[in-house]
Amino acid sequence: MQYDLLIKNGYVVDYASAREGYFDVAVQNGMIAAVESSIGGSAVRELDASGKLVLPGLVDSHVHASAWLGGSYAHTMLVKAGVTSALDMSGPGTSVLELAREYGTGLNLATIEYVRPGHTVSSDDPSSAELQQLITKVQRQGSLGIKLLGGHYPLTVAATARAIRAAAELGAYTAFHAGTAAHGSNIEGMLEAVELADGNPLHLAHINAYCRGTVLPEAEETELALKALAANPNISCESYLSPLNGTSAEIIDGLPGSMVT
Incomplete structure (x- = not known):
């Protein structure tokens, strides 16, 4: 034949x-x-x-392909790496769609919308009603759900829990760069995120960001993180392969805008 x-x-x-x-x-x-x-x-x-x-094709569950993060080269870079399906992990969803129309390479590409005080929500303590309104809006625009930018632009502990619960009630995808107004983007913030999920589905972004040895030795932090994931099957996680986790270095009122910076 x-x-x-x-x-x-x-x-x-x-x-x-x-x-x-x-x-x-x-x-x-x-x-x-x-x-x-x-x-x-x-x-x-x-x-x-x-x-x-x-391989049949790689699924990358955490990429950035909007004008805010990732930019016009994202599609080409992903295809060259063998990716066939990907999830844009912050949006804005409208920008992801615009770039896909202009620079798309045939990827299956989904997106979620960031939750950022002063941008998509009014403050760091949005109400359940405001969060539900945001989630419903982005779903209608074609996004799967929301991304909490806790490590960079944190919400209060209570608002973070409200956002995860509201998304679950509306059937929306929820991702979380661990960190709140009470805990940073470290092992403490990651373990707090597990508690705040309260059994609801949650994509906890890039486990290796919380195991850098900033609180405990790296090996201890890694063991704690893996045990927490194993004990909570409602939580998905991934690790990034880049040696750097970049930030914008934006300065607001004389201070770094991102708490990770």
């Missing part, structure tokens, strides 16, 4: 079938036709994937 494409000698990782190992992959009419240890026959195009991973 002649295939359209034959990928040889690669290390295949297939999440759907839990198959992992060295296989050949044949493609016919835009569909996977065969995955075998060795596939004979000819192909219109043949690729040697020796020393490479062969």
Whole structure:
């Protein structure tokens, strides 16, 4: 049989079938036709994937692809890394859509909207009604939910809990860069976030941001963080691969605007 494409000698990782190992992959009419240890026959195009991973496509659950963060290069960078689906983790959602129209590369791209005092909410202590109004608004605009920028632009402890609860009630996605007016973006803030979730679904952004050894030795912080996640299956988390977690360095009234800075 002649295939359209034959990928040889690669290390295949297939999440759907839990198959992992060295296989050949044949493609016919835009569909996977065969995955075998060795596939004979000819192909219109043949690729040697020796020393490479062969994957259906990466899902990146934390990217930035708006004019505020990420910018016009985000789509190209993601595609070059093998990403096929991604979640923009702050918005603004309207900006994400505008950049996708102008610079899109065919990604499946979703977005959530940031909750920032003085921008999307009136203060650091918004009411449940104000938070519900924001969530409903961004859902209608096409966003999946909200991102609490706690480490950078924190809400009060009570308002943070209200936001997580309001999102759960409205069926919205909630992500949280740990930190409130009471605790910073460190292991204490992460453990506080676990408590504030109160069993509701929560995407707790980048676990490695809270295990830098600023409160306890790094190994102890890491152990505490992993135990907290294991004990709370309602919480999802990821780690970033960049060596830096950038901030805007914006100065407001003579002080850094971001508490992480």
